Amino acid sequence: MAVKVKTLEELLKPPAEAASALSTQEYYVNMGPQHPISHGSLRFVVRLDGETAKEVMPVPGYVHRGIEKMCEHLSYRQMVHLSDRMDYFSALMGNWAVSKTVEHAAGIELNDRIEIIRTIMAELQRVQSHVLWWAVLGMDMGAATAFLYGFREREIIGEIFEETIGARLTMNYIQPGGVMYDIQPGFVAKVKKLISYLRPVIDEYDTLLSGNVILQERLRNVGVLDPKLALSMGCTGPVLRASGVPLDLRKVQPYGAYAKADFNVAVGSKGDSWDRYYVRVQEMRESLRIVEQLLDGIPEGPHMVMKPAVRIKVPEGMFYGQLETSRGILGLTLVSDGKGAGPIRAHFRSPNYNNLWVISALAPGWRVADTIAILSSLDLVIPEIDR
């Protein structure tokens, strides 16, 4: 299955004239780059027939900062802090993706402590990211209260990060060869308290939004994504899993300490917006399970296996590493000439970029408001699309 994606020139041809006196004229609207739904700066060219969207064409590129090009001028350590600024809701996982690829390329072996700390932090971040997505979905659907509730929990998780890492959003914590700081002494107790706080809160989310008939009606059967289409368009993460494909790198290619934890991969059965919605809610619960299991088994050891100022030597060649962020598979290809302190070419495979384009396959035929619902359920972070 393939979707024909039109170019902008094709799209911007004048709309078809009315065939008869009774039929209506189609028209174009620009959604974004300044629009409440654009979640940053994403532009959609939408062809509308009354309230019905006939065509949705994403036009990314408004937050392009040339991160991949910048990486060519930075060392492997310095690259990490740019990965914070791509998908800033899963900044730690971005850090981890860079570190993982560099460690793989440079042949750095890590100890269990580092792997477990990384996994716990990444899963907390996944919960934080999904909580924020839930909040924003509520906002997009018009439930402003959900937005504030989501942000409340996000801040509470942020405080845990702040204590250990020193930053809340762009953390630059996971470094090649370890993590920047060791965990604080009270960390385990605090995270346990957080988990016992978050579990009922997620049930509360179910009461406020998931159990609300309006939200159910807005999401159910809207924008059904066929698994074949999803795979052919390179969708990953909850978007793909909602279509029933249990592709989760945490299980398929276990990295970090995921092999030590017992958890289920949340999948949907139909692939509509509701499945995409509830897969993420379920993922929050599964992430809390992972954290809970790993908390008690943090072994002793150093939090860095190499000195923070030592130059990382990567042999000549091309290296690829990937992991599962909260939005899908984030991959990094590095090309090294074996001499410099950094790569001569870096390319990120960003989950959002692939997830974005299914909107042009899903939205046509639905109303304007459904376009919003589908977009919201795709959970896009624009800076990662544009990089």
Place this chain on the structure above:
Amino acid sequence: MGAVDFSKVRLEQRTLAGVKIPVAVVPRIKKQSYLEKILIALKGLMKGMRLTFGYLIHPSRIVTQQYPENRATLKFPERYRANLKLIYDENGYHLCGGCKMCEKACPNASIKVLNRKGPVTGKLELDRYIWRMDSCTFCNLCVMACPSDALQMTHQFENAVYDRRLLIYNLNRYAGPPAEAMAKLDEEARKQAMEPRDVYGGPVPLNGEPLPNIPPIVIAGEEKAASETPPSTEGPAA
């Protein structure tokens, strides 16, 4: 009973790429008859309203922090990363030997270390430590890279100024050798080795490269105050 039984997550085993994966199939919305649907819908709406009402009548659950009124009681975690500063020992000597490791570690060229030949020691020593707050991402790599632990991220996070040139700081209070080298000198030589530097005392714009047509900013009282008393260790105040 709602339209969705949220506790009903179906557990299954699926195989993908030869790997057995335990999956949790998320619940779907049940089909209902017309009347049942209205009743369930009303019930779901009421539940949501009860939840929000619960928050309304419990002001203790308010999370708003009234900044800046609570400035005095703000708590920062120890590792909180905000403005950079040089660490001074109990005698007021910095620890920076001017090795430029931080400058190399900085991913966006926010740090410029200018060295000079020491008038007393004859060796290279720190002249100006210029930190561009306006381009700093607080990534902490400079602190990590420093071999003599001379740098620290403080809790000073209020940086609003009216001119962005005021965001370019000179971090060292004096040009001269670090504490280690100072220990070898006698009292008189120490005084000679040190030359005061104020917060905005660097060759201000753009990493030491003067910009044409931008006159250097003179802040009333700042120069005098800086030379008399060392600037606050909490970071430069504008």
Place this chain on the structure above:
Amino acid sequence: MHESVVTTWMMTAGAWQAKTWAELASDALSQNIWLTVAYIAGGLIGSMTAVTILGLALIYAERKIAGHFQCRLGPMRVGPHGIFQTLADVVKLLMKEDIIPDRADKAMHLLAPFLAMGATMLVIAVIPYSPLLQLVDLNIGVLYVTAISGFGVMGILLGGWSSNNKWSLLGAMRSGAQIISYEVSATLALMVVVLFAGTLSLRGIVESQMDGWWIWRAHGVGIVAFIIYLIASTAEINRTPFDIPEGESELTGGFHTEYSGMRFSFFFLAEFLNMFVVGAMAATLFLGGWMPFHLGGWEGFNNVMGLIPPIVWFYGKVFFIIFVIMWFRWTFPRLRVDQLMRLEWKVLLPIGFVNLLAASVLVLTNLYFFPGN
């Protein structure tokens, strides 16, 4: 049974004056034409002031209540607990540049906010606030209110159309479709009370509830009608979950996307005053207007209730309804436009018709609670 208290109020009212402002003005005509002019001017200025204060108070209340629903404090900066925040915002809006889009229909663009505001103001004139205070009492009050509040949509339609913006137009069209649909249900719900009370005059309807409010007295159909009215009128005034004409996340601002400054604030104020109108209508028709709350047989309780002045009763009821509407807004997500239509035509309208039918049977068989004295 509890005549004592209510009649005390009625008598006090009668002893002083039980006339509406309009009647006073027309009486004055026989003495001095300038007195009439003074009455009219006083009424206009008084209601304008009252409306402004009411608008400010409601906006402040909304923000505070929204804040507390959301674990926030709401405005806290301007004045103690931020009570002057809305005032400060009004000043800000007044001083803002009034932008008219280049290719807009300027006359319509200028007129639209005043239409929206004017319709609301006209409705406020007929509401009986207390036995002593009512501007005009029309014998077709209910009909008048329904007709005029439907007129307010003209402002929204014109505003959306004249802005020459696709989002505004979409919002305006949605608004038109929505108000036309929901007006049917709202009117059907009001009809139930009219059937029981046997009058269209709002004062008459309030006085008919001396023995008990229609929401209880009308044997179940009252409460159904009340709920239908609440839902339908929430939709009529474009509040969440029916705020699709604004539809912030879809239409950026809907019909008022291109409005700024004072004109925007007129739309904004009209929304809040509409909320007051809905509350006032619901209170008048279903909750007994300014009548105190009474329980049959509890003399002492009834007397205590009767001590509270009627205007407090009226505003208490109105603010309760407004609170419920705000509560809706800060809990629910927004419906989609076709779901909105489905809710009206497939759920509310059939129930409304059945309810009206049941009500007429009840009225014909005289089978309602507390059948008169």
